[in-house]
Amino acid sequence: MPSPSPSPLSLPPPPSAPPVPPAPLAGELPGHLPEATPAPRPSSFLAGRSARLVLCLAPLLLAGGWAVANRPVVYEGVRRLVAADPWWLLAGGGFTCLNWVAATCVRQGALPDRVPAGQLLASQFAAGAANHALPAGLGAHAVTVRFLRARGVPLERATASIGLYSLAKSAAKTVVLVVLLAVSPAWRRLGELVPDGRLLVPLAAVAGGVLAVAGVLLTVVRPLRRPVTGLLRSALADAREVHTRPSRVAALWGGAVAMPLLQGATLVCVGASLGLHMPWQQVVLAYLAAGTAVGAVPAPGGFAVDAALAWTLIAFGAAPAVATATVIGYRVLTDWVPLVPGALTFSALIRARIL
Template identity: 40%
Template structure:
C-alpha cells in the first residue's frame, strides 16, 4: 500500500462511518414518520389553512438569516469581501448543507468562497472556526438567558442508581479524548485565538461577527415562533425560542444532512413536551422546515451552480 493510500484510508473509514450513521438516523426518522403518519397528515392540513400573515413573517425571517450569516462571516475576516457574492454564497451554502452531514456542505462552500477571494486555505479555515465559535457562544448565551426567563423548562432527570457511574464514564471519556486530541488541536486553537484578538481590535469587525451570529440564531427562532403563531399553538414566544435552541443543539449531535430526521424529531418532541398538542407540533415543524429547507433548496442549488460556473466558488 502506498503512502497516499495509507493517508486516504482513515478518511475513507470516517466517511463510511458517518454515512452509516446518517442512514441509520434517516431510517429511524422514516420509521417514526410511518408510525405517526396520521398526525403528520393532519398537521400538514392544519398548516395549509394557517394564518398567511404570520407565515409571511416567518418567510421574511428565514430570508434574513442568510444576510446575518454573511455579516458574521465578514466579521470573521479582516479583508473586505464582495457583499453580493458573500450573501449569494451563504444562500448556496444553506442548500449544500442539505446534501452533506454535520455542516460539511456549508463549510465546503464558505471555504472555497474565501479562497476564491484570495485567502489561503489555512486562513479561510481559521475564519470559519472563528465564526463557528462565535455562533456556539451566542447560542449558549441565548439558552442561558431564556432558561432563566422560563424556569423549570429544561429539567434534568433525577439521579438514579446508574447515573453517577454513567456521568463518571462520560467524564473519563472526555478527559481521554482531550488528552489524545489536544496536541493536534493546540496549534489550530492558537490560530483561532489570535484571529479573535485581531478581530476584536477592530470594533466594526467584532460588531459584525457577534451581531451577525446573534441575528442568525434569533431569526431562526423567530421563524419557528411565527409558524407556531400561524397554526395557533398556545406557547409563549420565549418558551418556543428556548425549545428551539435546546432541540437544535441536541439534533446537532446526530450529523444528518441539514438535520434531516434528527432536528424534526427533536423539535416535535420539544414542542410536545412544552405543552403543544401533537398535531400542532407537527404543523409547526413542517412549516419551519418548509421555509428554511425545502422551498429554498432548489433556488439555492441553482445559485450554487451559477457561482461555480462563474468561478466564484
C-alpha cells in the same frame, strides 16, 4: 631574394553571399495577417470542464432525489402550510431571509480580509442546499471555505474563520438560552427532557475517550501535531486582529446573537399560522433548548433536532398534532422551500467561477 609570403591573417576575407530571404508561407503574403494555428485542447481542460458540470448538476439531483425519498413528509408539510395563515408564513419567510443576512455578517466578522458582501450572501444561501448532503453544518462550511479560497484567502485563515464562526455562534446561542431561562418560568418543564444518569454516564465516557484519543494523537504523531498547532496559532492571531476592529466585532457578535433569535422568530410565526397557542418566549426557549441538546448529533438536515423540538413543544403544553405540524412547517419554510433555489444558486456560482 624571394619576397616572404603574406601571413594568413593579412588575407582579405572572401566575399560572402547576401542572405536569401525565406519564401513567404501561406497566409503571410503582403497585406495578410498570419493565420493562427488552433491549439489542441488539453485533456486537463476537458476534465476540469466535466468536473464543473458535475458540480453544477449535483445539487439539483440531490434536491430532486431528497424530495422523492421524502414524499410523505413533504406532502404533509406542504398540505399544512397551504391551510395555514399566509401572512404569518410571509413574516416567517422574512425572518428566514434575515437569518441569511445575519450569517453573512458573522462570516465577515470572523475574517480579517474584506470579501464582496453580495457574493458572500449568495454563498450562504447556496450553502443551505449543501447542508442536506453533509451533517452538522459541514456542507455550509465547505462551501464557505471554497468561496474564501476563490477570493484569495489563504487556507489557514479560511479554516480559522470557520472555527471562530462556530465558536461565536455557539457562545451567543448559549447566552441567549441562559437569558431566556432566567426570564421565563417555563424552564422547570425542561427537567422532563434531561436524560437520566444511566444515559449521561456513557455519553460522558464517550466524550472523554474521544478527547483522550485526540490528545494522544496530537502528542505522539508529529506530522499531525505540526499542522494543528500552526492552525491554532493562525486562528488566535486572526481572532486578536478581528477583535481590534469595532466593525468586525459588531458583525461577529451582533450577527451571532441575532441568528438564534431570528430562527426562533421563524418558528413563532409558523406556530402562529397553524394555531399553536403558546407564548413566544416559550417557543423560542423550546427551539434553543432542543437545538442545544442534540445540535451535535451528526444528522443531515437536522432531523434529530426536529424530533427533539417537537418533543419539547409537547412538554411545554402544545397539542402533539399541532406541535408536529409546526415543526414540519418550520422545516419546510426554512429548508425545503429554499432547497431548489439554493441549489440553482450553487450551480450559478460554480458556473461564474465564484465557487
